[in-house]
Amino acid sequence: MKTLVIGANGQIGRQFCELAHQAGVPIRAMIRDTSQQAWFQERGIETVLGNLEGDFGKAFYGCDQVVFAAGSGPHTGPDKTLMIDLHGALRAIDLAASLGVGRFIMVSALRAEKPLEAPDKLRPYMAAKHAADAHLRAARVPHVILKPGRLTDEPATRRVATSLDEAGDNRVSRANVAHALLHLARRRDLARREYVLLDGERTLDVALA
């Protein structure tokens, strides 16, 4: 029972892969380039080459769960937002559904459902995340949608909140997101769930029940 990690070489992706591997959760890291393989090989983590703008269907074989932590990032334009955050995500969801993958865990974004309330520069990104989330909800694949707030590089506390009211702030560390993904990857019983994720005071067991 293997989990395919899409966006494995990213900041959240690497932390999740390392945690999952240490916890004995079988994973396959999808990366874009052979130059990225060494980091994973040094840790004994299986990799597969795949690009969301190209062919990546073979990456799914033998995997019964997907963690989607890929993103076009802040240094590219709306063209990449369209091709990666939207079209790449839709293709990954469709592949998972057609191959009968047991569960799809999506890293979305806080307030993705309200693109028009985002700053101008972020609107295409929020619209892409919103559309990908809607596609996942409608797909024939059990899913969990995780909606982190503004990402920071603070260390893990493993204490989180699931609403802005509870957190009092819109930030969450990438490390806490990685721990939340590990929690969700192991909790196979959780499906058709959506969680806002912010730094907070509750344990993952309690907050993501």
Ligand SMILES: NC(=O)c1ccc[n+]([C@@H]2O[C@H](COP(=O)([O-])OP(=O)(O)OC[C@H]3O[C@@H](n4cnc5c(N)ncnc54)[C@H](OP(=O)(O)O)[C@@H]3O)[C@@H](O)[C@H]2O)c1
């Ligand atoms: N920044 C925020 O405040 C914020 C808030 C909420 C949610 N998010 C979401 O959080 C997620 C991850 O964040 P992060 O900080 O870990 O991002 P990151 O470090 O930029 O990682 C993104 C990953 O996506 C991969 N990727 C990009 N284009 C790809 C393609 N065509 N095919 C396959 N993989 C591709 C990148 O690959 P390479 O390593 O090869 O470049 C990278 O590994 C993203 O989904 C983002 O939308 C961000």
